[in-house]
Amino acid sequence: MGMNQTPASERVHISFFGRRNAGKSSIINAVTGQELAIVSDIKGTTTDPVYKTMELLPLGPVMVIDTPGIDDEGELGALRVKKSYQVLNKTDIGVLVVDSTVGTGAPEDALIRKFQDKGIPYVIVYNKCDLISDEKMALLTEQETTSANRKSDTGAVAHAICVSAAEKTNIHELKELIASLKPEDTHKYPLIGDLMSPLDLIILVVPIDKAAPKGRLILPQQQTIRDILEHGGLSMVVRDTELKDALTNLLSKGIRPRLVVTDSQAFERVSHDTPADIPLTSFSILFARYKGDLKTAVEGAAALQDIRDGDRILIAEGCTHHRQCDDIGTFKIPNWIRRYTGKQPEFVFTSGTEFPDDVSGYKLVVHCGGCMLNEREMKYRIACCQDQHVPITNYGILIAQITGILKRSLEPFPEIHRLLP
Numbered sequence: 001m002g003m004n005q006t007p008a009s010e011r012v013h014i015s016f017f018g019r020r021n022a023g024k025s026s027i028i029n030a031v032t033g034q035e036l037a038i039v040s041d042i043k044g045t046t047t048d049p050v051y052k053t054m055e056l057l058p059l060g061p062v063m064v065i066d067t068p069g070i071d072d073e074g075e076l077g078a079l080r081v082k083k084s085y086q087v088l089n090k091t092d093i094g095v096l097v098v099d100s101t102v103g104t105g106a107p108e109d110a111l112i113r114k115f116q117d118k119g120i121p122y123v124i125v126y127n128k129c130d131l132i133s134d135e136k137m138a139l140l141t142e143q144e145t146t147s148a149n150r151k152s153d154t155g156a157v158a159h160a161i162c163v164s165a166a167e168k169t170n171i172h173e174l175k176e177l178i179a180s181l182k183p184e185d186t187h188k189y190p191l192i193g194d195l196m197s198p199l200d201l202i203i204l205v206v207p208i209d210k211a212a213p214k215g216r217l218i219l220p221q222q223q224t225i226r227d228i229l230e231h232g233g234l235s236m237v238v239r240d241t242e243l244k245d246a247l248t249n250l251l252s253k254g255i256r257p258r259l260v261v262t263d264s265q266a267f268e269r270v271s272h273d274t275p276a277d278i279p280l281t282s283f284s285i286l287f288a289r290y291k292g293d294l295k296t297a298v299e300g301a302a303a304l305q306d307i308r309d310g311d312r313i314l315i316a317e318g319c320t321h322h323r324q325c326d327d328i329g330t331f332k333i334p335n336w337i338r339r340y341t342g343k344q345p346e347f348v349f350t351s352g353t354e355f356p357d358d359v360s361g362y363k364l365v366v367h368c369g370g371c372m373l374n375e376r377e378m379k380y381r382i383a384c385c386q387d388q389h390v391p392i393t394n395y396g397i398l399i400a401q402i403t404g405i406l407k408r409s410l411e412p413f414p415e416i417h418r419l420l421p
Helices: 024-032 074-090 106-118 134-147 171-180 219-230 243-252 264-273 283-291 294-306 328-341 375-387 395-402
Strands: 012-018 050-056 060-066 093-099 122-127 158-162 201-205 234-238 259-262 280-282 312-316 346-350 364-367 392-394
Touching: 012 024, 012 074, 024 050, 024 060, 024 093, 024 122, 024 171, 074 106, 074 375, 093 106, 106 122, 122 171, 134 158, 158 171, 201 219, 201 243, 219 234, 219 283, 234 243, 243 264, 259 264, 259 283, 264 280, 264 283, 264 395, 280 283, 280 395, 283 294, 283 375, 283 392, 283 395, 294 328, 294 364, 294 375, 294 392, 294 395, 312 328, 328 346, 328 395, 364 395, 375 392, 392 395
Parallel strands: 012 060, 012 093, 093 122, 122 158, 201 234, 201 259, 259 280, 312 346, 312 364, 364 392
Antiparallel strands: 050 060
16 A cells, blocks of 8 residues: 555445355456456355455545455365355445345345445345346336345445346446445544644654654554644644754744644653654554544553463454564563563463454453554454453553653543553
C-alpha cells in the first residue's frame, strides 16, 4: 500500500461467499470488470481468501475478498471453510453467491445466520439465471421479495437479485445494490482532528531505526499527517533525537505546539524532552480511540498489576512482517512486562488474520495499534475479549503504563484521563 493509495483498513470490505462452483469468482470478475479471480470448472479452485484493493464505482476505494467454498469437504476443506468464516470479522458488505440451478441449503442458511448475528448487510446473488426458466427466476424473485428483504434484530439487511455472470445480465444492477449497502462512517472520533484547531502545530515524533521501513513512513504516521491536513493544521515531523532542540527553538520564537504525538517505543525519552505544559500522546493511543475502545484499553493495562508466574499473555498483531531480533511484539514487550511485573508469564503470539475465537485461557491480551485492520475487525477482537472477561490493551497504552506516563499521555482525552487515580 503506497502513500498515494487509500489504506486497506479504510476501504469498504466486500466479501464474496458461496459454495464451490457457485460462480463467486465469475461474479467478482463481472462486478469489477477485471480478471481478479481465477475461474475454473474444478471445485475448490479458491483455497484461501484472496484480497484485492481497487476503485469500484459508485462505491469508491474498496477491498474485494474472494473466499473458499463454504461447502468444502474433508479435513483440509474444513480448514478452508474456517478461513472463509474468519473473513466475516472484517466484512462490511457480504455477497452470498448461489447457483440458481441448485438453490440454497444448509451451507447458505448457516452463513445467513452469521450475517445476521454480526449485523452485516448482505446480498443474495442467484447466479446462472440464464440456465433456468423464466418461471423459476420469477419464483426466486417473488420469494426473496417477501423473505430475503428483511431486517434482523442486529440490523443486517438482506437483498436478493438474479444475475448471469456469463451473459453479464443484471451486473450493473448488482453493483448499484451493493453500493446502496455501503456502511456509514462509524468512527466515533476522527483520528486527531478534534484535538486541534486550524493552524495549530502538531509535532510528530518518528524514530528512525533499523526496524523503520526504508524510504517511507509507517501507516499510522501517514494517516495522522493526512488527518492534520484535512483539519487545517500544521504538522512538523522530527526524530526523537532532535525533538528537544526542535522544541527549544520553537519556544524561543514564541511558537507553542498544540500537541506532541510520538511512536510508543520512544515514549520515555519524548516525555522527558517535552515540557509538562505541552500535551503528549502516542500514535497507538490515537488509534485505540479511532477504531477501538480507548477506555477498555486503558482499563486493560491495569491488569498488569495482577500478572503471576505462568499466566498466559497473548501478544496479537494485525499484520505479518519480517521480525527483527529486537522486534517490539515478540521481544521488547515481553521483556518490559517481565521487568515491570517481576514475574515470568507465558507469552503466545499471533499475527495477521490469526486471532483466536477462544481467549478465555489468557490473563491479558496485548494488541498492536491495529492500523492494518479495519474498524469492524478491531472491534470484533475487542468484543471477543470483553465477552470472555479477558482484559485487552494495546502496545502504546501498555508502554505508557510501564514507563509511568500513562496519565500524562491521556491528558488530551479528559473523559478518560479523569478515570485514572
